């Protein structure tokens with residue numbers, strides 16, 4: 001073998017080596033590319049998962065806002081007398097009962113000096129009242145009490161002193177109110193209720209949800 005042949009052999013060997021290296025690099029690049037593609041797929045899946053969780057969180061936040069901050073908080077409860085004991089009534093005309101012992105009045109929609117609840121938000125409300133007919137009432141005297149909305153009679157309690165004194169009853173209604181609507185409890189003319197520190201007669205209400 002002469003020097004020229006040696007040189008050719010070396011060049012060929014070098015070419016083969018280079019080809020092998022290029023092929024190796026190609027494979028390496030392909031493997032890395034496949035890995036990258038898998039990573040991208042995984043990231044896309046993660047993104048979708050995060051998006052779903054974010055949407056759920058946004059829905060939860062909306063619901064919570066509706067429960068605590070998104071609507072006015074309105075609730076009240078009051079009993080008829082602040083002290084003493086006795087009859088309220090036998091007035092010659094229908095009279096709005098003024099429940100003056102206020103237990104709660106969030107939103108200040110109930111006015112104890114008039115006995116009237118005035119809605120400040122359009123919504124669905126719950127109201128309840130009770131009335132007590134006691135033995136100190138003269139025989140035959142009735143207790144007739146009604147829940148009123150803007151002068152309209154909704155639900156009532158009725159009792160009469162007879163051989164069965166000390167009767168009481170309650171009634172309630174769920175009603176839709178517009179802002180400014182008024183709700184109160186009416187004692188019918190010529191009837192009476194009895195109360196003392198036990199607070200038998202009460203009037204309560206609260207906003208269920210705005211509309």
Ligand SMILES: [Ca+2]
Nearest residue numbers: 160162164167
């Ligand atoms: Ca009775």
